[in-house]
Amino acid sequence: MSALNALTLKQLRALRSVTAQRSISRAAEELSLTPPAVHSQLKALEEALGCKMLYREGAEAFTPTAEGEALLLAFEKAETSLEQAMLTIDALRRGQAGVVVLGVVSTAKYFAPMLVARLKRSLPGVEVILKVGNRGEILAGLNDRAFDLTLMGRPPRTPPVMATPIGDNPHVLVVPPDHRLARLRKIAPEDIFAEPFITREQGSGTRGLTEQYLRNLDLGEPDHLLEMPSNETIKQSVIAGLGISILSQHTVAEELHSGRLVSPKADNLPIIRKWYVIHPSDRPLTGAAREVRCHILSSIDKIFEHNLS
Template structure:
């Protein structure tokens, strides 16, 4: 019997539970086993692997590098089985297959439209939509949880395939009664005394805003206030707390309703790109290929229309 034949899902689940819950007792409770049973599963897995997987010096269920390698295998296997079961359910329901689409939180303003249009154009495909931040999507890609993802900058790790989907404009928003609203000759230096509403550190929008601010205030530190989501940023600007550099696709409705305006600053909007991301080492299913091509061909149908002409 090969080593592969001796490894069981129960052993791998015990390892995952230990990593998640920190102690054998807590892990046993989480997966409805006794502590001795979990201990045996972990011991058997270590014997099969021929190496320690659990760091015995750690009091919180830490794993060795070999343990983390086995943990990644568990996550990938679980994701593959979950997707297979969803596909079986879709086939049993009379559809041709299912697809899990992951999108970053900024996409939540148009992602439901994607699902609705796909339901019209591909009624034989079941779409599962998952929304998360960039870090969560990258982790999910590594575990094999997604067939396709939509995000801005393609991640360097894990290795993925990326196809350009559409322009992604970032605009500077303000209240309609802001003193600079309606002007066409705004220079970055004119914004030096403004307060900027920013996303949390690590956000792609935050990184873009910080680069913009470095040009705005070369000698003076710009005043900033931090918000945790695009929704709170929009409400903060509407309330007069400041101005914000933000994805144009997140404020299309507020601009249409005249609750916000874009400031006509030289060099704006900043144009980035939306990408369709696929796992590099996982062959695309026929359904995933169909949906990816549909996304590339139909971006104009689901992305809000915006004036993205840069001001020079």
């Protein structure tokens, strides 16, 4: 066993107390020990290191040797580091420090930055790392345990998760303001089905919802889908007149407000889905993740209101 492995905190505290008090008996009183117990700690320390830690001046006045001074200096630094570690551990336990990886589906990127900004103000000691992907990518991350928390629509069947609904996610039909559907007083299913639809890539939740909506029109299998790689590209394509689309209202809130897009009324629209905050059910949340989840639940209504206004 090395000398370092043989050291104990009790021995180091005994050395420090005797050095400060310059007396074994006074050190024993300070440490609530007997003098023989303090002497035993010092003897064990010197045997472990193979050198004297103290020398005596007079009847009972102890002074540290050079070796003792070196050990006391190292102990002071180590104790300071340990005290800081205790503070850090307490902050981690209370959720006031740590790292939280937040995975969000791409539709949520229109409000997620505002959410993260609020989290940073409320929990300055917590680093929130935002990861954005389509539904397939987020599901893969959940399976790989890559996220502490996830914001998405329909919860997955696997892996096992805890899913808490946090608000509505309305999906609306969007067309250019001069589109023929924008001028119709009553839109029939045939009117919608006849239009070219622009939608996301396979694996996107919006893509699956659009395909299901078109199938529910009961006019056959949709074969006129134009695929785009991002919501931004879809919006610009619809504005340019390349087709129409069904998108989350969070995605098109700014364009609807400015009039660059309009949302005609039709049967079974908007399609109301829910947003969920999700985490794996087979592992406990860290203190920081618990606090982040709590803040999401308490603040998301205001964020949704701001994003959709």
